[in-house]
Structures are given as C-alpha cells and as structure tokens.
Amino acid sequence: MPTVDHVAVAPPTRDSGLRPTPGRTSRLAAALAATPAVLTDSAVLAFALWTVLYHVALPLHLAPSVTFLIWLVVGVALAGVAVVRVVRNSRAATGVIGGAGDDAGAVAAGAERRTPGHPRRWLAVVLAAATVAAVTAGLANTPAGEGMSWWIPAVAGAVAGVGVMLLTRRAWTAGTPVSPDRGPTAAQSAYALVVSGLVALSSLFLARNTPDDVYYVGKSVWVAERDIVPRNDFLFSENVLPGMASLPPTASIEVFAGALARFLGVHAGTALFFLMLPVMAALAVLALWRLTHRWAPRRPLLAFSLAVAYLYLVAGADAALGTFHLPRLHEGKGMFVSAVIPLMWLYLTRWFDGRRRTDLALIGALSITAIGLTTTAAIILPMLVGAAAFAMLTVGHWKAALTAGVVALAYPVGSVVLTQVILGGGTAAGADAAFYDAEYTYRRTLEIGIVGVVSGLALWCGPLLARRGTPALLAAGGTLALSVLLVPGVLELISALSGISVVLWRVPWLLALPTLIGLLCTVELPVRSRTLRAATGGLVAAAAVAVFAVWATPMWSPRSYVEVYDRPVWKMPQQRQAIAFWIKRQDRPDGLLLAPSTIMRASLMVTSEVRVVLPRDFYLVEYDLESQFAKDRLLLAAFADGRVEDISHRSDVAAALDRLEVGTICVYRGNRYARELVPELGFTQFAERGRPGAMVCFRRG
Structure with a gap:
C-alpha cells in the first residue's frame, strides 16, 4: 500500500474523550486530507490484483465466481496487512502520523531545484504560435475558416509544442526556487470528496444509448448467468464462433461486473449501473482532483472546478471527453481516459520528483489496471509514457525515464502481444475503414469553433501555466507528442506500420486535457495589484464556463444521446x-x-x-x-x-x-x-x- 506524507501533530494530552484534543484534531485533518489518495490508490491496487488473477485464471479455465472469491480473500488479507503496517508505523513514529496520501513531503528531487522565469522574447514567440494554432485549429471546417489548410494549425502547433518543450527544459535548469507541492489540506480534500459524491449521485440519473454496450454489458450478463468467461463469440453464437479479432480477452472489467453480480445475487445491469458506476464516477473525479492539485501552481480548487465543469458542459454526440465520462464511464475505455490517464501523469510526476519505489509500484499497478479496462491502453499508454520519458530525457534523467517506461508498459503491451500470439487474429479489417486524419481527430475530441479554440489554448499553453519543475516538463512532453501526431501524414504512417487505424482517433487521450483546461484559470497577470491578480483566475474560469455553456453540448442534452430521469436507471432506453x-x-x-x-x-x-x-x-x-x-x-x-x-x-x-x-x-x-x-x-x-x-x-x- 502507498506510504503517506508525515504530518507533524501536537503531543497527545489527557482528555475525557468527549472533546477532541489538538493531537486528535490534527490526526483527523490529516486523515481527511489523505482520503482521496487512499481511495484512488487502493482502487488501483485492488483492480490490478483482480486483473492479474483473471489473466491467471484464463488458461486454468477457472469459473469467474471462483476467481472473484480468491480476489476477495486475497484482497482483504492484503488490506489487513497494510492497515497493521500503517498503525504500527504511526505508533513507532514520534509526533507524526502516517496514512496514504499525496506526496506532501516528497519533494526531494524537485523542491531545491531552481528554475528561471521564461525569457520574454521566446515566450512571446511561443505564445504567438500557440494562439495561432489554437485559433486556426478551432476554426478549421467552420464558416470562419472555410477552405483553410490543416497545415496552418499543424505547423503552428508543432512550433508551439517545440517551443514549450524548450522553455520548460530551460526552466528546469537554474533560477528562482520551485515552490514544492505541500499536499492538499483537509478542507481541499473535503471539497473534492463532496464534488465526487455529487458526480457519483448524478451518474445514476443519466442514461446514454451506446451501441457498444451490447458487447460490454452483454459480456457481463453472460458471465453473471453462466459463470463462464466466453473465449469465443457470445453475441452471434453460444461461445462457438471465433471472437472478434479487435477485442482479445485481456480486459477484465466486464468479467468483474458479471462475477460481482453473481456473488451478490443481482442482475449484472444492477451491479454495473447501480453499484459499480457511482464508485467509478467518484474515483474518476478524485483522480482528476489529485492531478489538478499536483500540477496547479495556485488556485487548485478553482482549476478543479473548471475541469469538472468542462466534462459536464462539453459532451456531444461524437467523441468529446465529456461523452466518455459519466455517459460511458461503465465501459472500460471511459474509465481509462477519465481516471487512468490523470493518475498515470500523477504517478509519473511523483516518481520523477521523488524516485520512491512506492510510486514506481503504483505505476506498474496502474498499467495493469489500464489493460484490465481496455485494450486501448496498449496503444495510448506507450504514447503517454513515451512523451513523459522524452521530457525527462531532455534534462538527463534517462535512468528514471527508462525504469518508468519498462514498468508502465511491460504488462499491458506484453499481455496483448501474448494474447494475439496464442489466440491469433489481429485488428478488424472492416473496422479499419473508420480511420480519421489529424484534422478530424482534433475535431472529434477537442471540438471546433470557440470551444475548440479554448481547448487548443489549454493544449499549447497549459505547460506554461503548470507548476514549475516536473509538472511543467511532463505537460510539455504531452503537448509536444500530440502536436507531432496532429501533423498531416503522421497518423497515416502509424496506421500503415501498425494496422491500428480503428482507434488512432483516440490519441488525444494521452493528454490530461481536463486538467490543462483547469490550469487556464491559474494564469497570473504581471501586474502589481494583488486584487487584479486574484480576480484574474475567477474571470478566466467564468469566461470559460460561459463559452462551454453557450457553444458546447452539455452532457445531459439529447444531442449527447443522453436521457435524464427522475430515478436511477440502467444506461439504456x-x-x-x-x-x-x-x-x-x-x-x-x-x-x-x-x-x-x-x-x-x-x-x-x-x-x-x-x-x-x-x-x-x-x-x-x-x-x-x-x-x-x-x-x-x-x-x-x-x-x-x-x-x-x-x-x-x-x-x-x-x-x-x-x-x-x-x-x-x-x-x-x-x-x-x-x-x-x-x-x-x-x-x-x-x-x-x-x-x-x-x-x-x-x-x-
């Protein structure tokens, strides 16, 4: 289990037990502050354990109900051991309390580093290129940008991506002190927990008509009713015809839902939509909170609120990230982009800052969780980790980058390759016709019009707004990677070499875009007035929300293929x-x-x-x-x-x-x-x- 930041507390005093002492109050505050990290890290470890057991059970032909019982017993035992260790360590420490939380004290590598401000001349060039890229990308294929070549935003974006990378690399080397991340306060974590609870509650009342659910939910129903993992086709036949080549049986989330339903004696739909979905919704929001807090140099609550508002207000009928949040979170790929992506960036940030084995273990566990959610992880994770590793290589941390890369990619890539070798097959030839070029890939996820412009500003300016040090450097790596992928011909080349064109439109997922959207309100104007500087964030956030509310399609709109009910419902008409x-x-x-x-x-x-x-x-x-x-x-x-x-x-x-x-x-x-x-x-x-x-x-x- 993850270790915890040490928080100094006052020595205990004698008390009647009716009123908390200062020491007890500090312990409660520390526990509350650590709760989002406890919940998300524990969920990652628990689902990674399930995925490993599921993969081991496949060649042994174990019934899902048996695998579930083994997971339950082993999970409870490991949790008990972790609790005992935490209690023992807290008692052994003098004047400190341990728990699972963000690295408030893990600032070893980044805290003492000194970074300079960005040189104004080069900063102006990069901002100009970023603005051109954002405006032209957002307005392409709109009446205002009719006939515009995609090469204009592509080249401007590439210039901005390279410039951001160079500026953040320079900022890494020397200059003014970096402000370390002190971890969330109890009040901040309480706010995040309340928001996550409200999001979880709202998930019960929204239903999206998603054709893919016949596979995902249908598989859970099959497992719940038959206690068998279908190795072959279960849609057109009774587990007889070959299974879909584009969906090898590496994902474990559908089998987990079916096994849980069978264990509880309820319908798979009930277990998935009424039990699992609210939990996943809360975890996804907490994952977003943790990364936003880690990367935001100031105003983390405002940045987090803007990020959540973005997910709710920018959905629609195509592939916006809001569409893959609550409306499709029960599908593994929805949880992957909404929770795994921000957590991977968070864990990589912590690893490069502190070089702690606990963070490396969480990176490995999260990669297992990712492939247990969707085979898309074997495509997107290499891009994400490669972007982060490249960023660290630019400042000479090749050993840490290589270690993180191996730990993060070994299991997901290896499991998919092994499955393909054993079962044969490949990508679906017919589905490959659904290839989208760079321009349409941008439009599908980052939107068009003024909303696309705001998304582009977050993409190309976000690293300049992130907390100096590792967060800014990793954000720059992600921006550079996506900027290169959006150059015409790059996606076509990857498609020709790999044969995975059916999912290449998901490459924007490698970014934690909602967090970058939130970072827009952390901008600080170079003015002397503290009042004006303080008001800037609120004005930017209000303007962004207004843009999303007026020009985007909200999550609850019928145009998002979503129906809103006055009672909890299954996610189908x-x-x-x-x-x-x-x-x-x-x-x-x-x-x-x-x-x-x-x-x-x-x-x-x-x-x-x-x-x-x-x-x-x-x-x-x-x-x-x-x-x-x-x-x-x-x-x-x-x-x-x-x-x-x-x-x-x-x-x-x-x-x-x-x-x-x-x-x-x-x-x-x-x-x-x-x-x-x-x-x-x-x-x-x-x-x-x-x-x-x-x-x-x-x-x-």
Whole structure:
C-alpha cells in the first residue's frame, strides 16, 4: 500500500474523550486530507490484483465466481496487512502520523531545484504560435475558416509544442526556487470528496444509448448467468464462433461486473449501473482532483472546478471527453481516459520528483489496471509514457525515464502481444475503414469553433501555466507528442506500420486535457495589484464556463444521446429495456429471436438466454459482409425494422428465416408489412404487448 506524507501533530494530552484534543484534531485533518489518495490508490491496487488473477485464471479455465472469491480473500488479507503496517508505523513514529496520501513531503528531487522565469522574447514567440494554432485549429471546417489548410494549425502547433518543450527544459535548469507541492489540506480534500459524491449521485440519473454496450454489458450478463468467461463469440453464437479479432480477452472489467453480480445475487445491469458506476464516477473525479492539485501552481480548487465543469458542459454526440465520462464511464475505455490517464501523469510526476519505489509500484499497478479496462491502453499508454520519458530525457534523467517506461508498459503491451500470439487474429479489417486524419481527430475530441479554440489554448499553453519543475516538463512532453501526431501524414504512417487505424482517433487521450483546461484559470497577470491578480483566475474560469455553456453540448442534452430521469436507471432506453424483459418472460420455442434491431441489441443486455439474429450490424465486419451469414441477418433486420425498400422478394425472407432457424419473431404493431407476412411464413401469433411500445410476437409452427 502507498506510504503517506508525515504530518507533524501536537503531543497527545489527557482528555475525557468527549472533546477532541489538538493531537486528535490534527490526526483527523490529516486523515481527511489523505482520503482521496487512499481511495484512488487502493482502487488501483485492488483492480490490478483482480486483473492479474483473471489473466491467471484464463488458461486454468477457472469459473469467474471462483476467481472473484480468491480476489476477495486475497484482497482483504492484503488490506489487513497494510492497515497493521500503517498503525504500527504511526505508533513507532514520534509526533507524526502516517496514512496514504499525496506526496506532501516528497519533494526531494524537485523542491531545491531552481528554475528561471521564461525569457520574454521566446515566450512571446511561443505564445504567438500557440494562439495561432489554437485559433486556426478551432476554426478549421467552420464558416470562419472555410477552405483553410490543416497545415496552418499543424505547423503552428508543432512550433508551439517545440517551443514549450524548450522553455520548460530551460526552466528546469537554474533560477528562482520551485515552490514544492505541500499536499492538499483537509478542507481541499473535503471539497473534492463532496464534488465526487455529487458526480457519483448524478451518474445514476443519466442514461446514454451506446451501441457498444451490447458487447460490454452483454459480456457481463453472460458471465453473471453462466459463470463462464466466453473465449469465443457470445453475441452471434453460444461461445462457438471465433471472437472478434479487435477485442482479445485481456480486459477484465466486464468479467468483474458479471462475477460481482453473481456473488451478490443481482442482475449484472444492477451491479454495473447501480453499484459499480457511482464508485467509478467518484474515483474518476478524485483522480482528476489529485492531478489538478499536483500540477496547479495556485488556485487548485478553482482549476478543479473548471475541469469538472468542462466534462459536464462539453459532451456531444461524437467523441468529446465529456461523452466518455459519466455517459460511458461503465465501459472500460471511459474509465481509462477519465481516471487512468490523470493518475498515470500523477504517478509519473511523483516518481520523477521523488524516485520512491512506492510510486514506481503504483505505476506498474496502474498499467495493469489500464489493460484490465481496455485494450486501448496498449496503444495510448506507450504514447503517454513515451512523451513523459522524452521530457525527462531532455534534462538527463534517462535512468528514471527508462525504469518508468519498462514498468508502465511491460504488462499491458506484453499481455496483448501474448494474447494475439496464442489466440491469433489481429485488428478488424472492416473496422479499419473508420480511420480519421489529424484534422478530424482534433475535431472529434477537442471540438471546433470557440470551444475548440479554448481547448487548443489549454493544449499549447497549459505547460506554461503548470507548476514549475516536473509538472511543467511532463505537460510539455504531452503537448509536444500530440502536436507531432496532429501533423498531416503522421497518423497515416502509424496506421500503415501498425494496422491500428480503428482507434488512432483516440490519441488525444494521452493528454490530461481536463486538467490543462483547469490550469487556464491559474494564469497570473504581471501586474502589481494583488486584487487584479486574484480576480484574474475567477474571470478566466467564468469566461470559460460561459463559452462551454453557450457553444458546447452539455452532457445531459439529447444531442449527447443522453436521457435524464427522475430515478436511477440502467444506461439504456427504458422502453427497450421493458420490452426485452417482456420477451424474455414469454414462452418461446427454440431458435433465434428476430425483433427490431434496437430490441435485439437491448435483449443481450438483459439476458444471454435469448439468442438474437443480429446483435449489432457493425460487428458483421468480422464475418465478411458479403457472406450469406451476414446477408441473411441484415435482410431479416430490415424486415423486422419495417424497411420494406431493402427487401427484394418475400421468398428471400422465408429462406433466411429457415437458414438461421428463427423460432420467434416480434415486431412493432406499426410494422404492418411484417405483421401481415409473418403468418404466411408459417408463424403463429402467441403474445401481444400494449402501449407504449406495442408489439406482437409470433412463433414457428
């Protein structure tokens, strides 16, 4: 378990026990200040342990329920040992208290270093390039920037990225003292805990319609109902067909949700959305708080508040980071970008500052946690760690950089490579068509228009605002890395060499962008008036929030494919959920279920017992879209959806029903074409559902 900063306390005094002594008050304050670190570090270690056990259990064919019990026993035992050690160390220390927290006292490498102010001439050049990059990148593909070549923001961004790197490197070498990070106060941590609790609460009332959930939630449902880890396809077949090549079974989060549900005796959806999601939401916010506090030179609470506001106000229908927060946090990739990324930057900052083995161990544990959440970690983590390592190499810390790189990448990259070697396969050829170039990659994550301009300012100016020393240097490394990746042709080259084009639009994830957004309000004008300097941060924060509120799409907007409810709900349209449960309760014959596409997708999130014709059409790229396997499913889905124009002959429907051995057909009452044709195909009506979502079901024979 992580060690804790030592906090001086007053010696204990005799007391009746009814009123806390100064010593007890200090201990309570220290414990409260350390709580965000305790919670996040403990969660990282616990999930890393689960992921290792899950990977060990795979070749042994252990049931998830058995793996879960082993994890529970081992985890409780290790936690008990850690508590005993903390108590013993605190008693052995004189006048100090130990706990798990941020490195308030770990300033060995960075505290005494002296850094100069940035030379004004070069600072002006870098700021000018950053401004040009931010403005042109944000306005590209808008009416104001119509016809603008992406080379303009790309070149300006590259100049700004190199300039920021050179300035922060120079600032590392000599000059004025660096202000060390003293760790959060009890009041600051209390604020972060309250915010995280409110975010966790709000997660219960938001539901986003995410097509990918048929895989992620469907896998958890399969595990909960069958106590088996599906090694092959579980969507189109009963764990028989080859699994999707783009999704090797390295991620452990879905199996954890299923095993937890089975252990508690509840539905996997209930365990995931009502138990796990609020916890993950709170942890993600606390991870954001810890990095923001570590990197912010001043006003950490304001910077943190602005970062949280950014996530809530900048979502939308595409790939903004707010979309991958609460609306998709239950998916491993959402937790990866929202929690793992800020924590990795935090742990790397602490490691380069203090060279403590505890921080190195946390880096390793976090890398295991990352690959347990998503295979995307094997792509993004090398970019992130490479950016941080390069930054440290520029100041001569090659040994620390190499050590961190090996520890951070060995497990995630090794596990994916090993899985591919053992199971074979590669990326999905059909999905590779979804490649996005540098310009569109920027637009998808950092947005366009004035919001894109603000995001660009955070990207290219954030390192100049970060706390001097390691935070500024690492932030500059991340900015330089993304600036290079956004140069036209770079992503294309990486795609050609690696074959991972399907996920290259996620490269902006290597940055802790919400933290950089928060750092905008830490700017300090070079004026003598303290009042004006103090007001600057609030004015910048207010302006940024106003921009997000007016020109961005908030998380709760229907344009973000999100519905807001007055009660806790599963993260799927409630009518579809009700219909899926209704179909499950019917006395159905053997064979596949044919229903409207949205209902078939929802059905696998409700139960693995109802096998459907088409879980999701996008996944058919794995099975050759020109095959009879795919054509039959697409044809029948069009029939159930009422898309008559996609059906050439009725005989084609009958033949497809026979080939796929469809046993049940359920269609909406409004689909008159299907309702009239199904009886002619040998099916008999046996169930009917009233409004809303009126539906009629037929069975063969």
